[in-house]
Amino acid sequence: MKKYIDFLIKGFYAGVLIGIGGIAYLAIENKIVGSFIFSFGLLTVCMYSFYLYTGKVGYLLENKLHYLLELFLSLIGNFLGTFVVGTLMRCTRFKAYQEAAKNLVQVKLNDQPLSIFILAIFCGMIMYIAVNNYKKQKDVLGKYMTIFMGVMAFILCGFEHCIANMFYFSIAGVFSWKVLAYLLIMILGNSLGSILIAFYCLRYQEKERS
DSSP states (O other): OHHHHHHHHHHHHHHHHHHHHHHHHHHOSSHHHHHHHHHHHHHHHHHTTOOOHHHHGGGGGGSOTTHHHHHHHHHHHHHHHHHHHHHHHTTSSOHHHHHHHHHHHHHHHTSOHHHHHHHHHHHHHHHHHHHHHHHHOOSHHHHHHHHHHHHHHHHHHTOOOHHHHHHHHHHHTOOOHHHHHHHHHHHHHHHHHHHHHHHHIIIIIHHHHO
């Protein structure tokens, strides 16, 4: 039982950090600078070994069936973390952040499900590459640069990150069945994208090295 609680707690902290990164992004008008600062979220998640669903799902192929429960609890923790941060921010003087988030989520909700799914796949690919490189890269510069470049890439391209969007929906105070459906589509897209890159790494990269 303790380890399951740990999954939730580590997932919760990851959600909080992504939420803080999201606040920074909403606070900065320059998208390039904002996306760079948003990287704080993923960087600290990796540094403190917290559980971010989009950083973990790609390793599903390397683990046994019980890993699905770990992923699920991490995802629940991520949602709780982003929800708490978003809800607390709605109780502060930063009304402009809420309005910016409402505009952002409206664009997403006006999009088509297939578009959301495709954009989420590309984000999932980037997330796996960024996290996996952080774990395996020995060069310090390369280790951290991939995190920053990866986060900036998915934000500036407009790709869909399910956990970041949980925060945006929370701070905007926008909840509906459509929001839930779109979040599920994003989760599936992020998962597929991450697993596709992980599959390549496992099946082909190892063959090339041998």
